[in-house]
Amino acid sequence: MEAEGIWAPQSLSAQFEGSFAYLTVRDRLPTILTKVIDTLHRNKDSFFKEYGEEGIQAEKRAISFLSRLRNELQTDKPVLALTDNAEDTEAWNEYMRRQQDLMEDGRPVSWFKSPWLYVECYMYRRIQEALYMNPPMDKFDGFKEGKTQSFFESQQAIKSLCTYLQELVTNMENMTEIQLRDSFLKLLQVSLWGNKCDLSISGGQDNSQKSSPIDSLPDLQRFILVDNSSMVWSVLVAAQGSRSSGIKNARVDIVLDNAGFELVTDLVLASFLVSAGLAKQIRFHGKSIPWFVSDVTKQDFEWTIMQTVASNHKWMSASGVQWKHFMKEGTWSYHDHSFWTLPHEFCDMAVDAADLYSTLQGSDLILFKGDLNYRKLTGDRKWEHTVPFDQALRGFQPAPLCSLRTLKADVQVGLQPGQAEKLSSQDPDWMTNSKYAVVQFCGPHREQ
Ligand SMILES: O=P(O)(O)OC[C@H]1O[C@](O)(CO)[C@@H](O)[C@@H]1O
Numbered sequence: 001m002e003a004e005g006i007w008a009p010q011s012l013s014a015q016f017e018g019s020f021a022y023l024t025v026r027d028r029l030p031t032i033l034t035k036v037i038d039t040l041h042r043n044k045d046s047f048f049k050e051y052g053e054e055g056i057q058a059e060k061r062a063i064s065f066l067s068r069l070r071n072e073l074q075t076d077k078p079v080l081a082l083t084d085n086a087e088d089t090e091a092w093n094e095y096m097r098r099q100q101d102l103m104e105d106g107r108p109v110s111w112f113k114s115p116w117l118y119v120e121c122y123m124y125r126r127i128q129e130a131l132y133m134n135p136p137m138d139k140f141d142g143f144k145e146g147k148t149q150s151f152f153e154s155q156q157a158i159k160s161l162c163t164y165l166q167e168l169v170t171n172m173e174n175m176t177e178i179q180l181r182d183s184f185l186k187l188l189q190v191s192l193w194g195n196k197c198d199l200s201i202s203g204g205q206d207n208s209q210k211s212s213p214i215d216s217l218p219d220l221q222r223f224i225l226v227d228n229s230s231m232v233w234s235v236l237v238a239a240q241g242s243r244s245s246g247i248k249n250a251r252v253d254i255v256l257d258n259a260g261f262e263l264v265t266d267l268v269l270a271s272f273l274v275s276a277g278l279a280k281q282i283r284f285h286g287k288s289i290p291w292f293v294s295d296v297t298k299q300d301f302e303w304t305i306m307q308t309v310a311s312n313h314k315w316m317s318a319s320g321v322q323w324k325h326f327m328k329e330g331t332w333s334y335h336d337h338s339f340w341t342l343p344h345e346f347c348d349m350a351v352d353a354a355d356l357y358s359t360l361q362g363s364d365l366i367l368f369k370g371d372l373n374y375r376k377l378t379g380d381r382k383w384e385h386t387v388p389f390d391q392a393l394r395g396f397q398p399a400p401l402c403s404l405r406t407l408k409a410d411v412q413v414g415l416q417p418g419q420a421e422k423l424s425s426q427d428p429d430w431m432t433n434s435k436y437a438v439v440q441f442c443g444p445h446r447e448q
């Protein structure tokens with residue numbers, strides 16, 4: 001397969017029976033749809049209270065739409081064009097035509113025959129269509145309850161992380177560069193392992209952080225298969241150097257993944273970067289519609305900061321107050337772009353979302369959180385494990401970038417020869433059980 005003249009292997013797909021993609025489309029996706037349907041049922045009374053009979057009728061129509069969708073999926077029907085006239089509808093339909101052109105012998109694009117990345121994203125967009133088509137349901141987030149619950153279930157870990165952050169901030173002035181580096185590396189790893197806590201891999205089951213995140217780090221170190229953290233540090237230090245010479249202010253972009261505990265770990269890392277003077281500006285990127293069960297939307301982002309402020313734990317609330325202030329003064333900002341909820345591989349961004357690509361070019365470092373972002377970075381393809389990360393990016397290089405990801409899908413590049421074979425013999429599920437992680441960097445850097 002060729003895109004922009006750069007060769008890439010086949011896409012992962014449910015057409016390969018027994019593959020993780022196959023099991024996801026067969027088992028996990030219908031379960032997620034069933035949960036959304038249940039959630040709508042359970043909220044019937046509140047729809048009635050808020051919107052009266054109109055609310056109940058809209059809920060019924062959305063449920064029947066979702067039941068049909070589940071049936072289409074389970075019986076491998078052709079995927080349908082979207083009809084909701086939203087901002088991104090045409091982009092989705094255009095992408096469907098592109099997929100159709102890739103099908104051999106003119107078979108229709110369908111759930112089990114097409115690329116996994118495409119059909120999985122498509123399912124979440126169809127859930128949104130069910131709501132868009134049935135106002136006043138269009139504002140409803142069927143995953144909100146799960147995200148809220150995962151935040152509350154991780155309270156202990158959040159408190160201990162915020163306490164750690166506030167201690168660092170208090171002692172920052174007396175810290176040597178080595179201590180600063182050490183603290184940065186710890187918080188980067190906390191943000192990395194925060195990615196274990198998504199709700200999509202567990203079909204919406206509790207996956208929250210229970211133990212102290214800092215204390216767990218030494219035991220987890222050996223599960224990091226590629227660790228380019230020192231390159232990330234070098235890039236930050238270099239950007240800071242140019243800032244002191246008055247050339248620019250270092251800007252870090254964080255492409256967020258999940259709400260709940262993971263989001264807090266990202267906020268803590270971002271808070272540290274600003275307090276330590278390693279970044280002057282942080283731009284968070286989130287989703288504009290509910291996505292992959294637990295992904296952060298603007299509403300989740302604001303809610304999380306508000307809840308942190310309102311905590312009765314001294315250091316948690318102090319952290320929340322600080323974050324609210326960062327947002328107010330513009331040091332932090334939240335952005336969403338429809339591209340993050342399209343099915344495209346990131347190598348398409350320069351052409352298909354040129355505005356987003358050029359915005360990202362202004363960054364000194366982009367952190368991509370989580371598994372789905374990794375799948376999009378590498379195109380979710382059957383790469384050999386030893387292919388270099390920058391090759392799998394196929395020209396996607398808006399700025400120095402780093403993926404922080406626990407492995408939940410069977411695509412992994414940039415390993416040493418023999419490393420994958422050894423892992424397979426020790427732990428056959430190493431690519432999907434989220435026990436392993438990578439900190440994978442691409443971009444120019446100087447070792448510090
Ligand atoms: O929240 P993350 O880390 O992007 O993970 C999303 C999950 O959804 C999947 O895309 C599969 O449903 C996996 O790749 C991953 O388990």
Ligand SMILES: [Mn+2]
Nearest residue numbers: 198257258292
């Ligand atoms: Mn996610």
